Amino acid sequence: MPQMSKVELYAAIRRDHRGGMKIREIERKYNVSWRTVRKAVDSVWPEPRKQLPPRPTALDPYKSLIDGMLLADLDAPRKQRHTITRIFHRLVEEHAADVSYQMVRRYVSDRKPQILVESGKAPVEAFVPQTHQPGMExxxxxxxxxxxxxxxxxxxxxxxxxxxxxxxxxxxxxxxxxxxxxxxxxxxxxxxxxxxxxxxxxxxxxxxxxxxxxxxxxxxxxxxxxxxxxxxxxxxxxxxxxxxxxxxxxxxxxxxxxxxxxxxxxxxxxxxxxxxxxxxxxxxxxxxxxxxxxxxxxxxxxxxxxxxxxLMPLPEEPFETGRLFTPRVDRYSQIAVRTNRYSVPVRLIGKRVRVVLHASHLVVFDRNVEVARHERLIAKGGCRLDLDHYLEALIRKPGAFPGATALEQARSAGKFTPVHDAWWAAAVKAHGDTAGTRALIEVLLLARHVSHEHLVAGLAMALRAGALTADAVALEARKIAQAEAEPTGKPSSAGAARATVTFLHEWRLAHLPPDTRPLPSVTHYDQLLRRRRASGGEHREGEAQ
The missing domain is CATH 3.30.420.10 (Ribonuclease H-like superfamily/Ribonuclease H)
Structure with missing residues (x-):
């Protein structure tokens, strides 16, 4: 016979008893005593198991002491009440109790809320269930x-x-x-x-x-x-x-x-x-x-x-969420917004600009024309500089370029790549510090008209060919951009590996459309020459007469 729970056993006994089976037969069928059969006949539910008395612990003699400490805390200053650690230390130091910290912690966790309720100081607040209507809140x-x-x-x-x-x-x-x-x-x-x-x-x-x-x-x-x-x-x-x-x-x-x-x-x-x-x-x-x-x-x-x-429909007109500021540009070509500083083009030094501060970025305007855009700094007292904003000043002062803070930030952001550094080093070696650095700054100015990827690729091509001028870099960058724009296909890797530099006048001639006009002729002008000779001969005859 499969193992049955006590409730199932009582239900089976009651069913057999109602069917006319005698108590002694039920005892033998289910292997139970007559007391169990009688209890099942008298009640649907089994009697609950008697709870054993709690086992004595080493903490029992000190529970009243702990209760006294918790009761005293009810009127004590909030920051000077007993912690579980303090209760444990007092039991050990003052009463030489041989108890563990875990034993004290379990008792205090259970007993402290009970003492608050018994004292009437427990914060009891009723919460009323709420029903929310759709589209309302x-x-x-x-x-x-x-x-x-x-x-x-x-x-x-x-x-x-x-x-x-x-x-x-x-x-x-x-x-x-x-x-x-x-x-x-x-x-x-x-x-x-x-x-x-x-x-x-x-x-x-x-x-x-x-x-x-x-x-x-x-x-x-x-x-x-x-x-x-x-x-x-x-x-x-x-x-x-x-x-x-x-x-x-x-x-x-x-x-x-x-x-x-x-x-x-x-x-x-x-x-x-x-x-x-x-x-x-x-x-x-x-x-x-x-x-x-x-x-x-x-x-x-x-x-x-x-x-x-x-839901209610949204308004058609937008709302400007940014906050407006009008700071003055200092001599370092920077503006102060909240607790941070941001760069603007050097031509705006000394002027007031309009700044719209958004949650993640800020936009700088000069007479309604956007002149700078920065990602907003998270930390306070920070400084975010754009190298492009200082190029007009650096081309006049190339000696300030190697130590410029904007250059270090451009390196960290990945905008000034190792290809830039390699081309710069080669240009300095070929032309000297001043001329080589100024050539690099001219290359950086090209980034205003050429994409960053094409400019870096042009730098790499010019570096392979030993062409260390801004014009050569601009030409190579435009050639790469045009090759990518052509729908016929991509340039082969072998052609990309061979760096070639074409002079600008040759490149222009190569890209001119074919001239199908006939070669010029001077035949018509020869007729004028014959008339002139004829008129000149008649004049000489007149003089002879």
Whole structure:
């Protein structure tokens, strides 16, 4: 007979007894005593197993002492209460107790909440379940994440916008959690979702939105740009209570950030730029749409399909999310934005320029013309220089080129390659330090009209041929660009290996269209010569007469 549980045994005994089987027959069938048969006939459920008394431990004599310490902590200053380590040390030092730390830790972990409840000082708060209507509400928050950016471990900020009904969330990683990132995160999320929630969006008291909290009420003094932003998109803001007490009021986005960080930022992602990381974040958002939240019967995307048509449409006019600054360019051709410095072309030294600061980059304008664009620095007190901005000054001062900070940053970024260095060394050897460096700067000026890849390839070709002038590099770079643009095919590797330099006038003649015109003739002019001779002979005859 297969092994049966006690509930199954009782059910079988009751069934046989109702069928007319005698108790003694049931005893023999199931190999049980008459007491078991009688208990099964009298009750459907077996009697619960009697709990054995707890085994005595070495901590038992000291439990009352521990309880006294925990009771005394109820009225003690918050920073001067007993820790588990302190309780353990007191038991050993003051009472010579032969107990282990793990034994004390288990008892305190179980007993401390009980003492709080018994004393009436335990914070007991009731939470009321909420039902969210589709397309009505959303929650927003920032969370810090650590990434390895270009080989360096840095802390960035994860923006999360989560719809309350479907749980559909959109994320974005920024270098800061300032107002620019706050606005750009909203714009990206609303465009991705395709609309704006019709009712309130829950926020905590972010400085990007709230200028001042008015007491313990929900009244806030909002920042002017935030008022204009949410008015543009039709967002109705709702601010949670300050501190930890209000965290549960937007618990959906709090939990969403924790889930996203644990599942997609563990292990620490390694990327070369925030743009590369945000491409991964977009893919992770699409992947998370296929999961179910808790015990819900459908996926996030399935709920979102119901919610999306109910969102308010987006406004047609764009909103400038960047912050405007008008710094003056110093004598180092740099501008100060927040706590960092960025380079601009040297022709702007002494002038004021207009800077639009975004969450991940900044753009510099001179009379509405873009003159510089930089990726925003994460650390404070940094400096980002573009070598191209200093070329007009360096061509007049070539001696300053080898030690230029912009040159070192260009090397680190991979824009000044080993091919540049090799060509520079050969030019200096052939023409001298000043002329060789000036020739390199002329080559760098070509980058404004020739792509970086073609210019590096032209440098390599000119270096093989020993052509150490900017004109030769420009010619080789254009030849490579034209060869790539031809639809007939790619140049062979053997032809690429043989570096040839063509003089500019020969190259121009070779590219002229064929001349099909006939050769010039002077036959018509010979007729004029005969007339002149004839007229001259008549004149001489007249003189003779």
């Amino acid at each position: 959303a929650e927003v928050d920032f969370g810090d994440v650590t990434i390895r950016l270009a080989g360096e471990l840095v802390t960035c900020y994860l923006f999360s916008f989560r719809l309350s009904y479907s749980g559909k969330a959109v994320h974005r990683v920024f270098a800061s959690c300032g107002q620019e990132a706050f606005f750009e995160g909203h714009v990206h999320a609303l465009r991705t979702l395709g609309g704006v929630p019709r009712s309130k969006v829950r926020y905590d008291n972010l400085k990007a939105a709230v200028a001042r909290v008015l007491g313990l009420s929900r009244a806030r003094v909002e920042a002017d740009r935030w008022i204009a932003f949410r008015s543009h998109f039709g967002i109705e803001s709702f601010y949670c209570r300050p501190g930890i007490e209000g965290a549960h009021e937007k618990g959906g986005v709090e939990g969403q950030i924790g889930y996203f960080r644990r599942n997609h930022f563990t292990p620490v992602p390694e990327v070369n730029s925030l743009a590369e990381l945000n491409e991964l974040v977009d893919q992770w958002d699409l992947h998370d749409g296929r999961r179910r939240i808790g015990s819900r019967p459908r996926t996030i995307d399935e709920y979102f399909q119901v919610e999306r048509p109910l």
